[in-house]
Amino acid sequence: MSPHPRAEVLRYTAFSADPGGGNPAGVVLDASGLDDAAMLAVAAELGYSESAFLTAPDGRGGHTLRYFSPKAEVPFCGHATVAAAIALAERDGPGDLVFSTPAGQVPVTVVRDGDELRATLTSVEPHTEDITPDDLAEALAALDWPAAGLAPAPAPRIAYAGARHLVLAAATRERLADLSYDFARLETLMHRLALTTVQLVWRESGTVFHVRNPFPVGGVVEDPATGAAAAAFGAYAREAGLVPHDAVLTLHQGADMGRPGTLTVELRPGDPRIRVTGTGTRIG
Template sequence: MTQLSGAPGSDILRYTAFSADPEGGNPAGVVLDASGLDDEAMLAVAAELGYSESAFLTGKNGVEHTIRYFSPKAEVPFCGHATVATAIALAERDGPGDLVFSTRAGTVPVTVTREGDELRATLTSVEPQVTEISPDDLTEALAALDWPAADLDPAFPPRISYAGARHLVLGAATRERLADLAYDFARLEALMHRLDLTTVQLAWRESPDVFHVRDPFPVGGVVEDPATGAAAAAFGAYARALSLVPEAAVLTLHQGQDMGRPGTLTVELRAGDPRVRVSGTGARIG
C-alpha cells in the first residue's frame, strides 16, 4: 500500500481481478478516495503502477460512487477488471453488498457476495451495441496482428462490440493460432485509435460455453491485458447478437494463461435483458 502525497487517506491499493490468486488475473491499482487528485495526478499514478488500468473513486452521492479509469497512457471510459477490483476492495472495507458506479460510459451496478473465503463481484454492463467492421479496416487489423485471413474461425464473423468500451472481436480457428501472439504494436495502436477501440478481443471456442480469449491493448501502453472484464461483456453481447450462444446463457472465459497469469471470467446473459453480467473473484496483492 502506498500513501499519496498530500492526500490523506488516499492510499494506492493493489488488487488482482478474476482470480483469487494474487499471481493470477489482472492487476489494478485502486484509490478509494481520489477526490483530491486531478487528471494529471491520476494518470501519473496509473503510469507509475504500470498496470493496464487503475481505478479512482472521485466522489460519492448516496450509494453511487463516481469512478474513473486510467491506463498508463490515457483515461478510458470503462474498465471491467478495475471495477471488480474496486468493488472487492470496498467489500473488504465495508462488507459485501450492492454498489453503484457512475462511469463515463454510464451507470454500472455491482454486487459483491462472499463464497467461502472468497469475495465475488458481479457487474452489470451498460446496454451493448454490436456493429460491423469495414473490409479495409479488417484487412488492416489482420495485417497488424500478422494473422492470415484463413486463421479466422468462419463461425465467428468479425464485429466491433460495445458494452461500455469498444472492442474488435476476432475468432481464432485454432488454440495454436490464439497462443501465437506477436503483433505490430504501433500499427495496431494506430488502427485502434482511429476506430476508437479499447482492445482487440481474440477468442477461441473450446466448447459450446467455454472460450479462451486474449486482448492486445497497445492503446493503453501495454502489449496485452491479462483479464478484460469490459471485453468479456462485449464478447457476451457479440455472441448473443450473432446467435452463437442461446439468449440466456452462462459462458466461461479463460484469459491470461498464455501470459502466466490465468484468470476466469463468468459471463451471464439473461433472456429479455440486453445487458451483460460479468463476474469474478479478486485478491489483494501484497
Template sequence: MTQNSAAEVLRYTAFSADPRGGNPAGVVLDASGLDGAAMLAVAAELGYSESAFLTGRYEPAGADSPDGTAPATVRGYTIRYFSPKAEVPFCGHATVATALALAERDGPGELVFSTAAGPVPVAVAREGGELRATLTSVGPHVARIAPDDLAEALAALDWPAADLDPALPPRIAYAGARHLVLAAATRERLADLSYDFARLEALMHRLDLTTIQLVWRAAPDVFHVRDPFPVGGVVEDPATGAAAAAFGAYLRAEGLAPDSAVLTLHQGEDMGRPGTLTVELRAGDPRVRVSGTGTRIDA
C-alpha cells in the same frame, strides 16, 4: 498537478483468487483530492493496464441497481479509470477490484459506479469463503467492421485471414468500451501472439477501440481469450472484464449463444497470469453480467 503522494493506492487482482493470476489494478478509494493529471501519473507509475479512482459519492436511482432496489440500499460512487497512457471510459477488471476493496472495508452488498459510459451496478457476495463481484454492463451494441479495417487489423496482428474461425464473424462490440472481436480457428493461432504494436495502436485509435478481443471457442460455452492493448501502453491485458461483457453481447447478437446463458472465459494463461471470467446473459435484459473473484496484492 495535485499531490498524488497523499492518495493511498491499493493493489488488487481481479478474476483470480491467486495474486499471481488475473489482472492487477491500482485502486484509490479516495481520489477526491486528485485531478486527472495526478490520476494518470499514479496509473503510469503503477504500470498496470488500468487503475480505478473513486472521486466521490452519489445517490443512484433505484433503476441503476442490479435488481431495482431503493437507492437507500445501494452505495453509489463516481469513478474514473486510467491506463498508463490515457483515461478510459470503462474498465471491467478495475471495477471488480474496486468493488472487492470496498467490500473488504465496508462489507458485501450492492454498489453502483457512475462511469463515463453510464451507471454500472456491482453486487458483491461471499461465496465459499471468497468474495465474488458481479458487474452489470451498460446497454451493449454490435456493429460490422469495414473490410479494409479488418484487413489492416489482421496485417498488424500478422494473422492470415484463413486462420480465422468462419463460425464467429469479426465484429466491433460495445458494452461500455469498444472492442474488435476476432476468432481464431485454433488454440495454436491464439497462443502465437506477436504483433506490430505501433500499427495496431494507430488502427485502434482511428476506430476508437479499447482492446482487440481475440477468442478461441473450446466448447459451446467455454472460450479462451487474449486482449492486445497497445492504446493503453501495454502489449496485452491479462483479464478484461469490459471486453468480456462486449463479447457476451456479440455472441447473443450473432445468434451464437442463447438469450439465457452462462459462459466461461479463460484469459491470461499465455501470459502466466491465468484468470477466469464468468459471463451471464439473461433473457429480456440486454445488459451483460460479468463476475469473478479477486484478491489484494501485497505491495
C-alpha cells in the same frame, strides 16, 4: 509507498483468487484530492493496464468511478470495477454498489463465497457493429494473422458494452497462443476506430472460450483479464447466435501470459445488459 502523496493506492487482482493470476489494478478509494494529471501519473507509475479512482460516495452504495491506463483515461474497465468493488467490500462489507462511470451507471453486487469475495457487474446496454473489409485487413496485417487464421464464423465485429472492442475468432488454439504483433501499427488502427482492445477468441465448447486482448492504446502489450471485453463478447455471442439468450459463458484469459483468470459472463432473457462475475484479492 504511495506513488502520490495525497493518494492511498491499493493493489488488487481481479478474476483470480491468486495474487499472481488475473489482472492487477490500482485502486484509490478516495481520489477526491487528485486531478486528471495526478490520476494519470498514479496509473503510469503503477504500470497496470488500468487503475480505478473513486470519488463522491453518497452513503447509499453510490460512487463516481474513473479509469486510467498508463497512457490515457478509458471510459470503462471491467477488471478495475471488480477490483474496486472488492476493495470496498473488504472495507465496508459485501452488498450492492452503483458506480457512475464515463460509460454510464454500472451496478455491482459483491457476495461472500466461502473465503472469497465475488463481484458481479452489470454492463451498460451493449451493441455491435460491422468492421469494413479494409479495416479488417489492416487489423490482420498488424496482428500478422493470415486470413486463414480466422474461424469461418462468426464474422469479425466491433462490440461495445461500455468500451469498444474488435472481436476476432481464431481458427485454432494454436493461432490464439501465437501472439506477436506490430504494436505501433495496431495502436494506430485502434485509435482511428476508437477501440479499447482487440479481443481474440477461440471456442473450446458451447459455453467455454479462451480469449486474449492486445491493448497497445493503453501502453500495454496484452491485458491479462478484460471484463469490459467479456461483457462486449457476451453481446457479440448473443447477436451472432453463438449462444442462447439465457447462457452462462466461461472465458479463460491470461494463461498464455502466466496470469490465468476466469471470467463468468451471464446473459438473461429480456435484458440486453451483460453480467460479468469474478473474484479478486489484494496484492501484497
